[in-house]
Amino acid sequence: MSKEMSKEWKIFKKDIDDSINPQTFDFQVAFIEIDQSATSVNNNDNVLEQLNEAVFNKTEKYLTNIEQKVLSGALENLTYKKIYEQIKKSANYSESEEHLKYCIGGQLWKVLTEIIGEQVNKRNVKSLINKWAARSPLTIHRYSAQATGFIQELDNDTQLEMMLIPGGTFVMGSPPEELESEQRESPQHTVTVQPFFLGKYPVTQAQWKFVAQLPKRNRELNQDPSRFKGANRPVERVSWYDAVEFCDRLSQYTGKNYRLPSEAEWEYACRAGTTTPFHFGETITTDLANYDGRYTYGDGVKGVNRGKTTEVGSFGVANNFGLYDMHGNVWELCLDDWHDDYKGAPTDGSPWFDSNKALFDKTEYAVMRDGSCLSKPEVCRSAFRVNINRNYRLGPDIGFRVVCAVGRILR
Known part of the structure:
Protein backbone atom coordinates (compact mmCIF):
# COMPACT_ATOMS: atom_id res chain seq x y z
CA MET A 1 0.00 0.00 0.00
CA ALA A 30 -6.88 14.59 -19.35
CA PHE A 31 -7.45 18.34 -19.52
CA ILE A 32 -8.44 20.17 -22.72
CA GLU A 33 -6.72 23.44 -23.49
CA ILE A 34 -8.40 25.60 -26.11
CA ASP A 35 -5.98 27.39 -28.45
CA GLN A 36 -7.68 30.35 -30.11
CA SER A 37 -4.88 30.84 -32.62
CA ALA A 38 -5.04 28.94 -35.90
CA THR A 39 -2.53 26.14 -36.34
CA SER A 40 -0.60 25.94 -39.60
CA VAL A 41 1.24 22.99 -41.06
CA ASN A 42 4.13 25.40 -41.64
CA ASN A 43 4.77 25.13 -37.89
CA ASN A 44 5.74 21.47 -38.09
CA ASP A 45 6.78 21.11 -34.46
CA ASN A 46 3.37 22.27 -33.20
CA VAL A 47 1.48 20.08 -35.66
CA LEU A 48 3.58 17.00 -34.88
CA GLU A 49 3.01 17.52 -31.15
CA GLN A 50 -0.76 17.71 -31.63
CA LEU A 51 -0.76 14.76 -34.00
CA ASN A 52 1.35 12.74 -31.60
CA GLU A 53 -1.23 13.34 -28.85
CA ALA A 54 -4.01 12.29 -31.24
CA VAL A 55 -2.12 9.07 -32.04
CA PHE A 56 -1.75 8.37 -28.33
CA ASN A 57 -5.47 8.96 -27.75
CA LYS A 58 -6.22 6.45 -30.49
CA THR A 59 -3.58 3.77 -29.86
CA GLU A 60 -2.23 4.50 -26.35
CA LYS A 61 1.23 4.73 -27.95
CA TYR A 62 3.13 7.76 -29.16
CA LEU A 63 4.83 7.86 -32.58
CA THR A 64 8.26 6.31 -32.54
CA ASN A 65 11.32 8.37 -33.43
CA ILE A 66 11.48 6.70 -36.86
CA GLU A 67 7.77 7.33 -37.52
CA GLN A 68 8.20 11.00 -36.61
CA LYS A 69 11.11 11.30 -39.05
CA VAL A 70 9.07 9.67 -41.83
CA LEU A 71 6.20 12.05 -41.15
CA SER A 72 8.47 15.12 -40.99
CA GLY A 73 10.08 14.10 -44.28
CA ALA A 74 6.70 13.64 -45.93
CA LEU A 75 5.62 17.10 -44.77
CA GLU A 76 8.78 18.47 -46.43
CA ASN A 77 7.91 16.58 -49.65
CA LEU A 78 11.04 14.42 -49.43
CA THR A 79 11.24 11.11 -51.27
CA TYR A 80 11.43 7.85 -49.33
CA LYS A 81 15.02 7.53 -50.52
CA LYS A 82 15.93 10.92 -49.06
CA ILE A 83 14.07 10.17 -45.82
CA TYR A 84 15.84 6.84 -45.58
CA GLU A 85 19.25 8.47 -46.09
CA GLN A 86 18.56 11.03 -43.36
CA ILE A 87 17.42 8.36 -40.91
CA LYS A 88 20.46 6.21 -41.61
CA LYS A 89 22.72 9.15 -40.76
CA SER A 90 20.98 10.26 -37.57
CA ALA A 91 19.35 7.13 -36.10
CA ASN A 92 20.16 3.52 -35.38
CA TYR A 93 18.11 2.01 -38.20
CA SER A 94 19.35 -1.18 -39.83
CA GLU A 95 16.31 -2.11 -41.95
CA SER A 96 16.00 -1.60 -45.71
CA GLU A 97 14.42 1.30 -47.56
CA GLU A 98 11.56 -1.03 -48.57
CA HIS A 99 10.90 -1.85 -44.90
CA LEU A 100 10.79 1.87 -44.11
CA LYS A 101 8.37 2.51 -46.98
CA TYR A 102 5.97 -0.40 -46.66
CA CYS A 103 6.13 -1.35 -42.97
CA ILE A 104 6.86 1.87 -41.11
CA GLY A 105 5.19 4.18 -43.62
CA GLY A 106 2.28 1.83 -44.31
CA GLN A 107 1.39 1.52 -40.62
CA LEU A 108 1.83 5.27 -40.11
CA TRP A 109 -0.58 6.18 -42.92
CA LYS A 110 -3.09 3.64 -41.60
CA VAL A 111 -3.11 5.20 -38.12
CA LEU A 112 -3.35 8.73 -39.51
CA THR A 113 -6.27 7.66 -41.72
CA GLU A 114 -8.17 6.55 -38.62
CA ILE A 115 -7.47 9.86 -36.87
CA ILE A 116 -8.11 12.24 -39.76
CA GLY A 117 -11.03 10.32 -41.23
CA GLU A 118 -9.73 10.40 -44.81
CA GLN A 119 -7.41 8.05 -46.66
CA VAL A 120 -3.84 9.24 -45.95
CA ASN A 121 -0.77 8.47 -48.01
CA LYS A 122 2.62 10.10 -48.43
CA ARG A 123 1.44 12.25 -51.35
CA ASN A 124 -1.56 13.81 -49.63
CA VAL A 125 -0.45 13.78 -45.98
CA LYS A 126 0.57 17.44 -45.93
CA SER A 127 -2.74 18.76 -47.26
CA LEU A 128 -4.83 16.47 -45.05
CA ILE A 129 -2.87 17.28 -41.89
CA ASN A 130 -3.13 20.97 -42.74
CA LYS A 131 -6.91 20.62 -42.93
CA TRP A 132 -6.98 18.54 -39.74
CA ALA A 133 -4.82 21.02 -37.81
CA ALA A 134 -6.91 23.99 -38.91
CA ARG A 135 -10.06 22.42 -37.47
CA SER A 136 -8.42 21.24 -34.26
CA PRO A 137 -7.76 24.13 -31.82
CA LEU A 138 -7.76 21.73 -28.88
CA THR A 139 -4.70 20.47 -27.07
CA ILE A 140 -5.13 17.52 -24.73
CA HIS A 141 -2.85 17.53 -21.73
CA ARG A 142 -2.44 14.29 -19.82
CA TYR A 143 -1.01 13.63 -16.40
CA SER A 144 -0.70 10.57 -14.21
CA ALA A 145 -2.69 10.18 -11.01
Whole structure:
Protein backbone atom coordinates (compact mmCIF):
# COMPACT_ATOMS: atom_id res chain seq x y z
CA MET A 1 0.00 0.00 0.00
CA SER A 2 1.43 3.41 -0.97
CA LYS A 3 1.97 6.08 1.68
CA GLU A 4 -0.63 8.28 -0.02
CA MET A 5 -3.25 5.56 0.00
CA SER A 6 -2.39 4.54 3.55
CA LYS A 7 -3.01 8.08 4.83
CA GLU A 8 -6.29 8.38 2.94
CA TRP A 9 -7.42 4.94 3.95
CA LYS A 10 -6.93 5.56 7.68
CA ILE A 11 -9.43 8.41 7.49
CA PHE A 12 -12.21 6.07 6.36
CA LYS A 13 -11.10 2.69 7.71
CA LYS A 14 -13.31 2.85 10.79
CA ASP A 15 -16.40 3.04 8.57
CA ILE A 16 -15.38 0.35 6.08
CA ASP A 17 -16.08 -3.36 5.99
CA ASP A 18 -12.99 -5.34 7.04
CA SER A 19 -13.46 -7.56 3.98
CA ILE A 20 -12.49 -4.67 1.70
CA ASN A 21 -8.82 -4.79 0.76
CA PRO A 22 -7.61 -1.40 -0.49
CA GLN A 23 -5.59 -1.09 -3.67
CA THR A 24 -3.89 1.77 -5.47
CA PHE A 25 -5.12 2.38 -9.01
CA ASP A 26 -2.94 4.26 -11.51
CA PHE A 27 -4.64 6.17 -14.30
CA GLN A 28 -4.35 9.06 -16.73
CA VAL A 29 -6.31 12.29 -16.37
CA ALA A 30 -6.88 14.59 -19.35
CA PHE A 31 -7.45 18.34 -19.52
CA ILE A 32 -8.44 20.17 -22.72
CA GLU A 33 -6.72 23.44 -23.49
CA ILE A 34 -8.40 25.60 -26.11
CA ASP A 35 -5.98 27.39 -28.45
CA GLN A 36 -7.68 30.35 -30.11
CA SER A 37 -4.88 30.84 -32.62
CA ALA A 38 -5.04 28.94 -35.90
CA THR A 39 -2.53 26.14 -36.34
CA SER A 40 -0.60 25.94 -39.60
CA VAL A 41 1.24 22.99 -41.06
CA ASN A 42 4.13 25.40 -41.64
CA ASN A 43 4.77 25.13 -37.89
CA ASN A 44 5.74 21.47 -38.09
CA ASP A 45 6.78 21.11 -34.46
CA ASN A 46 3.37 22.27 -33.20
CA VAL A 47 1.48 20.08 -35.66
CA LEU A 48 3.58 17.00 -34.88
CA GLU A 49 3.01 17.52 -31.15
CA GLN A 50 -0.76 17.71 -31.63
CA LEU A 51 -0.76 14.76 -34.00
CA ASN A 52 1.35 12.74 -31.60
CA GLU A 53 -1.23 13.34 -28.85
CA ALA A 54 -4.01 12.29 -31.24
CA VAL A 55 -2.12 9.07 -32.04
CA PHE A 56 -1.75 8.37 -28.33
CA ASN A 57 -5.47 8.96 -27.75
CA LYS A 58 -6.22 6.45 -30.49
CA THR A 59 -3.58 3.77 -29.86
CA GLU A 60 -2.23 4.50 -26.35
CA LYS A 61 1.23 4.73 -27.95
CA TYR A 62 3.13 7.76 -29.16
CA LEU A 63 4.83 7.86 -32.58
CA THR A 64 8.26 6.31 -32.54
CA ASN A 65 11.32 8.37 -33.43
CA ILE A 66 11.48 6.70 -36.86
CA GLU A 67 7.77 7.33 -37.52
CA GLN A 68 8.20 11.00 -36.61
CA LYS A 69 11.11 11.30 -39.05
CA VAL A 70 9.07 9.67 -41.83
CA LEU A 71 6.20 12.05 -41.15
CA SER A 72 8.47 15.12 -40.99
CA GLY A 73 10.08 14.10 -44.28
CA ALA A 74 6.70 13.64 -45.93
CA LEU A 75 5.62 17.10 -44.77
CA GLU A 76 8.78 18.47 -46.43
CA ASN A 77 7.91 16.58 -49.65
CA LEU A 78 11.04 14.42 -49.43
CA THR A 79 11.24 11.11 -51.27
CA TYR A 80 11.43 7.85 -49.33
CA LYS A 81 15.02 7.53 -50.52
CA LYS A 82 15.93 10.92 -49.06
CA ILE A 83 14.07 10.17 -45.82
CA TYR A 84 15.84 6.84 -45.58
CA GLU A 85 19.25 8.47 -46.09
CA GLN A 86 18.56 11.03 -43.36
CA ILE A 87 17.42 8.36 -40.91
CA LYS A 88 20.46 6.21 -41.61
CA LYS A 89 22.72 9.15 -40.76
CA SER A 90 20.98 10.26 -37.57
CA ALA A 91 19.35 7.13 -36.10
CA ASN A 92 20.16 3.52 -35.38
CA TYR A 93 18.11 2.01 -38.20
CA SER A 94 19.35 -1.18 -39.83
CA GLU A 95 16.31 -2.11 -41.95
CA SER A 96 16.00 -1.60 -45.71
CA GLU A 97 14.42 1.30 -47.56
CA GLU A 98 11.56 -1.03 -48.57
CA HIS A 99 10.90 -1.85 -44.90
CA LEU A 100 10.79 1.87 -44.11
CA LYS A 101 8.37 2.51 -46.98
CA TYR A 102 5.97 -0.40 -46.66
CA CYS A 103 6.13 -1.35 -42.97
CA ILE A 104 6.86 1.87 -41.11
CA GLY A 105 5.19 4.18 -43.62
CA GLY A 106 2.28 1.83 -44.31
CA GLN A 107 1.39 1.52 -40.62
CA LEU A 108 1.83 5.27 -40.11
CA TRP A 109 -0.58 6.18 -42.92
CA LYS A 110 -3.09 3.64 -41.60
CA VAL A 111 -3.11 5.20 -38.12
CA LEU A 112 -3.35 8.73 -39.51
CA THR A 113 -6.27 7.66 -41.72
CA GLU A 114 -8.17 6.55 -38.62
CA ILE A 115 -7.47 9.86 -36.87
CA ILE A 116 -8.11 12.24 -39.76
CA GLY A 117 -11.03 10.32 -41.23
CA GLU A 118 -9.73 10.40 -44.81
CA GLN A 119 -7.41 8.05 -46.66
CA VAL A 120 -3.84 9.24 -45.95
CA ASN A 121 -0.77 8.47 -48.01
CA LYS A 122 2.62 10.10 -48.43
CA ARG A 123 1.44 12.25 -51.35
CA ASN A 124 -1.56 13.81 -49.63
CA VAL A 125 -0.45 13.78 -45.98
CA LYS A 126 0.57 17.44 -45.93
CA SER A 127 -2.74 18.76 -47.26
CA LEU A 128 -4.83 16.47 -45.05
CA ILE A 129 -2.87 17.28 -41.89
CA ASN A 130 -3.13 20.97 -42.74
CA LYS A 131 -6.91 20.62 -42.93
CA TRP A 132 -6.98 18.54 -39.74
CA ALA A 133 -4.82 21.02 -37.81
CA ALA A 134 -6.91 23.99 -38.91
CA ARG A 135 -10.06 22.42 -37.47
CA SER A 136 -8.42 21.24 -34.26
CA PRO A 137 -7.76 24.13 -31.82
CA LEU A 138 -7.76 21.73 -28.88
CA THR A 139 -4.70 20.47 -27.07
CA ILE A 140 -5.13 17.52 -24.73
CA HIS A 141 -2.85 17.53 -21.73
CA ARG A 142 -2.44 14.29 -19.82
CA TYR A 143 -1.01 13.63 -16.40
CA SER A 144 -0.70 10.57 -14.21
CA ALA A 145 -2.69 10.18 -11.01
CA GLN A 146 -3.48 7.60 -8.34
CA ALA A 147 -6.57 6.84 -6.28
CA THR A 148 -7.70 4.22 -3.79
CA GLY A 149 -10.29 1.53 -4.43
CA PHE A 150 -11.03 -2.14 -4.16
CA ILE A 151 -11.93 -5.02 -6.43
CA GLN A 152 -15.15 -6.92 -5.86
CA GLU A 153 -14.67 -10.43 -7.21
CA LEU A 154 -17.80 -11.88 -8.83
CA ASP A 155 -16.42 -15.06 -10.39
CA ASN A 156 -13.14 -16.23 -11.90
CA ASP A 157 -13.66 -14.11 -15.02
CA THR A 158 -15.66 -11.15 -13.73
CA GLN A 159 -14.94 -8.44 -11.21
CA LEU A 160 -16.21 -5.02 -10.24
CA GLU A 161 -13.69 -2.22 -9.63
CA MET A 162 -14.83 0.32 -7.06
CA MET A 163 -13.16 3.70 -6.47
CA LEU A 164 -13.13 5.50 -3.14
CA ILE A 165 -14.81 8.90 -3.48
CA PRO A 166 -13.55 11.02 -0.57
CA GLY A 167 -16.14 13.09 1.24
CA GLY A 168 -16.28 16.82 0.65
CA THR A 169 -18.33 19.88 -0.17
CA PHE A 170 -19.15 21.14 -3.65
CA VAL A 171 -21.51 23.49 -5.47
CA MET A 172 -24.18 21.44 -7.27
CA GLY A 173 -25.85 22.65 -10.44
CA SER A 174 -24.76 25.03 -13.21
CA PRO A 175 -24.23 28.79 -13.05
CA PRO A 176 -26.55 30.85 -15.30
CA GLU A 177 -23.60 31.91 -17.46
CA GLU A 178 -22.65 28.33 -18.35
CA LEU A 179 -23.30 27.66 -22.03
CA GLU A 180 -26.55 25.68 -22.52
CA SER A 181 -27.34 25.92 -18.79
CA GLU A 182 -30.97 25.04 -18.03
CA GLN A 183 -33.42 26.05 -15.31
CA ARG A 184 -33.63 22.46 -14.10
CA GLU A 185 -29.95 22.71 -13.08
CA SER A 186 -30.63 25.56 -10.64
CA PRO A 187 -30.49 27.07 -8.14
CA GLN A 188 -26.88 26.23 -7.43
CA HIS A 189 -26.49 25.04 -3.86
CA THR A 190 -23.76 23.75 -1.60
CA VAL A 191 -23.82 20.03 -0.79
CA THR A 192 -21.64 18.10 1.65
CA VAL A 193 -21.13 14.50 0.58
CA GLN A 194 -19.95 11.65 2.80
CA PRO A 195 -17.31 9.24 1.45
CA PHE A 196 -18.50 6.29 -0.65
CA PHE A 197 -17.28 3.89 -3.29
CA LEU A 198 -18.45 4.23 -6.90
CA GLY A 199 -17.93 1.91 -9.85
CA LYS A 200 -14.89 2.82 -11.90
CA TYR A 201 -17.00 2.12 -15.00
CA PRO A 202 -20.69 1.77 -15.83
CA VAL A 203 -21.87 -1.78 -15.18
CA THR A 204 -20.78 -3.97 -18.09
CA GLN A 205 -22.72 -6.70 -19.85
CA ALA A 206 -20.43 -9.35 -18.34
CA GLN A 207 -21.10 -8.03 -14.82
CA TRP A 208 -24.82 -7.82 -15.53
CA LYS A 209 -24.95 -11.36 -16.86
CA PHE A 210 -23.30 -12.75 -13.72
CA VAL A 211 -25.57 -10.88 -11.30
CA ALA A 212 -28.70 -11.54 -13.37
CA GLN A 213 -28.31 -15.30 -12.82
CA LEU A 214 -28.19 -14.88 -9.02
CA PRO A 215 -31.33 -15.65 -7.00
CA LYS A 216 -34.26 -13.30 -7.58
CA ARG A 217 -35.04 -10.69 -4.92
CA ASN A 218 -38.07 -8.81 -6.26
CA ARG A 219 -38.22 -9.20 -10.05
CA GLU A 220 -36.87 -11.24 -12.95
CA LEU A 221 -33.91 -9.98 -14.96
CA ASN A 222 -33.10 -10.54 -18.62
CA GLN A 223 -29.52 -11.85 -18.71
CA ASP A 224 -28.78 -10.34 -22.13
CA PRO A 225 -30.88 -7.17 -22.66
CA SER A 226 -28.38 -4.97 -24.52
CA ARG A 227 -28.64 -3.89 -28.13
CA PHE A 228 -24.93 -3.13 -28.63
CA LYS A 229 -23.40 -6.48 -27.69
CA GLY A 230 -20.04 -6.88 -26.00
CA ALA A 231 -18.92 -8.25 -22.63
CA ASN A 232 -17.05 -5.02 -21.82
CA ARG A 233 -19.59 -2.66 -23.27
CA PRO A 234 -22.03 -1.07 -20.80
CA VAL A 235 -25.25 -2.94 -20.20
CA GLU A 236 -28.23 -1.02 -21.59
CA ARG A 237 -31.95 -1.41 -22.22
CA VAL A 238 -32.52 -1.87 -18.50
CA SER A 239 -35.10 -0.06 -16.39
CA TRP A 240 -34.60 1.75 -13.09
CA TYR A 241 -36.32 -1.17 -11.34
CA ASP A 242 -33.94 -3.59 -13.10
CA ALA A 243 -30.96 -1.60 -11.83
CA VAL A 244 -32.32 -1.65 -8.27
CA GLU A 245 -32.84 -5.42 -8.53
CA PHE A 246 -29.24 -5.76 -9.74
CA CYS A 247 -28.03 -3.88 -6.66
CA ASP A 248 -30.17 -6.02 -4.35
CA ARG A 249 -28.82 -9.25 -5.81
CA LEU A 250 -25.24 -7.96 -5.72
CA SER A 251 -25.67 -6.92 -2.06
CA GLN A 252 -27.07 -10.32 -1.13
CA TYR A 253 -24.22 -12.11 -2.93
CA THR A 254 -21.36 -10.01 -1.53
CA GLY A 255 -22.67 -9.10 1.91
CA LYS A 256 -21.97 -5.42 1.18
CA ASN A 257 -24.44 -2.62 0.59
CA TYR A 258 -24.68 -1.81 -3.12
CA ARG A 259 -27.14 0.69 -4.58
CA LEU A 260 -27.58 3.36 -7.23
CA PRO A 261 -25.93 6.71 -6.48
CA SER A 262 -27.92 9.69 -5.35
CA GLU A 263 -28.01 12.52 -7.85
CA ALA A 264 -25.75 14.63 -5.63
CA GLU A 265 -23.25 11.79 -5.23
CA TRP A 266 -23.19 11.31 -9.00
CA GLU A 267 -22.49 14.98 -9.79
CA TYR A 268 -19.90 15.27 -7.01
CA ALA A 269 -18.12 12.18 -8.33
CA CYS A 270 -18.33 13.37 -11.94
CA ARG A 271 -16.91 16.79 -11.21
CA ALA A 272 -14.10 15.37 -9.05
CA GLY A 273 -13.17 18.83 -7.81
CA THR A 274 -13.77 20.71 -11.08
CA THR A 275 -16.26 23.53 -11.68
CA THR A 276 -16.16 23.57 -15.49
CA PRO A 277 -18.94 22.16 -17.72
CA PHE A 278 -16.94 18.92 -18.10
CA HIS A 279 -14.27 17.43 -15.89
CA PHE A 280 -12.09 17.78 -19.02
CA GLY A 281 -12.53 21.57 -18.91
CA GLU A 282 -14.59 24.07 -20.88
CA THR A 283 -15.33 21.74 -23.80
CA ILE A 284 -15.26 18.11 -24.87
CA THR A 285 -13.91 16.08 -27.78
CA THR A 286 -14.71 12.68 -29.25
CA ASP A 287 -11.03 11.83 -28.74
CA LEU A 288 -11.91 11.53 -25.03
CA ALA A 289 -15.60 10.62 -24.89
CA ASN A 290 -18.38 8.88 -26.80
CA TYR A 291 -21.15 11.28 -27.87
CA ASP A 292 -22.59 12.61 -31.14
CA GLY A 293 -19.56 14.36 -32.60
CA ARG A 294 -21.56 16.00 -35.37
CA TYR A 295 -22.28 18.72 -32.82
CA THR A 296 -19.92 20.95 -30.86
CA TYR A 297 -19.90 22.69 -27.50
CA GLY A 298 -18.31 26.11 -26.99
CA ASP A 299 -14.96 26.27 -28.76
CA GLY A 300 -14.93 22.53 -29.38
CA VAL A 301 -14.65 20.89 -32.78
CA LYS A 302 -16.72 18.35 -34.67
CA GLY A 303 -15.62 14.76 -34.27
CA VAL A 304 -16.84 11.21 -34.65
CA ASN A 305 -20.47 10.10 -34.43
CA ARG A 306 -20.10 6.45 -33.47
CA GLY A 307 -23.82 5.88 -32.96
CA LYS A 308 -23.23 3.03 -30.53
CA THR A 309 -21.64 2.34 -27.18
CA THR A 310 -17.92 1.72 -26.76
CA GLU A 311 -16.19 -0.61 -24.32
CA VAL A 312 -15.89 0.96 -20.89
CA GLY A 313 -12.65 2.83 -20.33
CA SER A 314 -11.68 2.61 -24.00
CA PHE A 315 -10.56 6.25 -24.18
CA GLY A 316 -7.91 5.64 -21.53
CA VAL A 317 -8.64 8.71 -19.41
CA ALA A 318 -10.41 9.15 -16.08
CA ASN A 319 -11.31 12.11 -13.88
CA ASN A 320 -9.43 13.02 -10.72
CA PHE A 321 -11.26 10.31 -8.74
CA GLY A 322 -10.26 7.59 -11.23
CA LEU A 323 -13.73 7.30 -12.81
CA TYR A 324 -14.11 6.61 -16.53
CA ASP A 325 -16.89 7.43 -19.02
CA MET A 326 -18.56 10.07 -16.85
CA HIS A 327 -19.42 12.07 -20.00
CA GLY A 328 -21.35 10.13 -22.64
CA ASN A 329 -21.41 6.44 -23.65
CA VAL A 330 -24.56 5.57 -21.63
CA TRP A 331 -27.00 7.50 -19.47
CA GLU A 332 -26.63 6.61 -15.80
CA LEU A 333 -29.60 6.11 -13.49
CA CYS A 334 -29.77 7.71 -10.04
CA LEU A 335 -31.93 6.82 -7.02
CA ASP A 336 -33.74 10.13 -6.65
CA ASP A 337 -37.30 11.03 -7.49
CA TRP A 338 -37.37 13.64 -10.25
CA HIS A 339 -37.77 17.33 -9.32
CA ASP A 340 -38.03 20.16 -11.84
CA ASP A 341 -35.32 22.19 -10.07
CA TYR A 342 -33.26 22.21 -6.88
CA LYS A 343 -35.56 24.29 -4.68
CA GLY A 344 -35.72 22.41 -1.37
CA ALA A 345 -33.06 19.85 -2.38
CA PRO A 346 -31.14 18.06 0.40
CA THR A 347 -27.68 19.41 1.19
CA ASP A 348 -26.21 16.22 2.69
CA GLY A 349 -25.80 14.20 -0.53
CA SER A 350 -28.72 11.87 0.23
CA PRO A 351 -31.26 10.87 -2.45
CA TRP A 352 -34.19 13.24 -2.74
CA PHE A 353 -37.39 11.23 -2.25
CA ASP A 354 -40.92 12.60 -2.08
CA SER A 355 -42.18 9.67 -0.02
CA ASN A 356 -40.97 6.88 2.25
CA LYS A 357 -42.23 4.17 -0.08
CA ALA A 358 -39.96 1.17 -0.60
CA LEU A 359 -37.96 1.46 -3.82
CA PHE A 360 -40.03 -1.11 -5.73
CA ASP A 361 -43.24 0.70 -4.73
CA LYS A 362 -42.14 3.99 -6.23
CA THR A 363 -44.02 5.22 -9.29
CA GLU A 364 -42.57 8.71 -9.74
CA TYR A 365 -40.08 9.60 -12.43
CA ALA A 366 -36.40 9.06 -11.62
CA VAL A 367 -33.24 10.96 -12.60
CA MET A 368 -30.63 10.22 -15.28
CA ARG A 369 -27.21 11.80 -15.72
CA ASP A 370 -24.20 11.64 -18.07
CA GLY A 371 -25.61 11.81 -21.61
CA SER A 372 -24.81 8.99 -24.02
CA CYS A 373 -23.30 7.92 -27.34
CA LEU A 374 -26.43 9.35 -29.00
CA SER A 375 -26.37 12.71 -27.19
CA LYS A 376 -25.25 16.18 -28.19
CA PRO A 377 -22.25 17.40 -26.17
CA GLU A 378 -24.19 19.90 -24.04
CA VAL A 379 -26.24 17.00 -22.70
CA CYS A 380 -23.04 15.36 -21.41
CA ARG A 381 -22.18 18.25 -19.07
CA SER A 382 -21.56 17.51 -15.39
CA ALA A 383 -24.69 19.44 -14.36
CA PHE A 384 -27.14 18.21 -17.00
CA ARG A 385 -30.10 16.19 -15.71
CA VAL A 386 -33.20 14.63 -17.20
CA ASN A 387 -36.10 12.52 -15.99
CA ILE A 388 -37.11 8.99 -16.95
CA ASN A 389 -40.05 6.69 -16.28
CA ARG A 390 -38.85 4.03 -13.84
CA ASN A 391 -40.42 1.32 -16.01
CA TYR A 392 -38.72 2.40 -19.25
CA ARG A 393 -36.15 -0.09 -20.55
CA LEU A 394 -36.13 0.31 -24.33
CA GLY A 395 -33.30 2.82 -24.57
CA PRO A 396 -30.15 1.31 -26.13
CA ASP A 397 -28.12 3.96 -24.29
CA ILE A 398 -29.43 3.77 -20.70
CA GLY A 399 -27.20 2.09 -18.11
CA PHE A 400 -25.93 2.74 -14.59
CA ARG A 401 -23.03 2.38 -12.17
CA VAL A 402 -23.20 1.30 -8.55
CA VAL A 403 -22.31 2.71 -5.15
CA CYS A 404 -20.94 0.73 -2.24
CA ALA A 405 -21.85 2.81 0.80
CA VAL A 406 -19.38 3.80 3.48
CA GLY A 407 -20.50 4.52 7.03
CA ARG A 408 -24.22 4.60 6.29
CA ILE A 409 -26.67 2.19 4.75
CA LEU A 410 -29.73 3.11 2.73
CA ARG A 411 -32.65 0.89 3.73
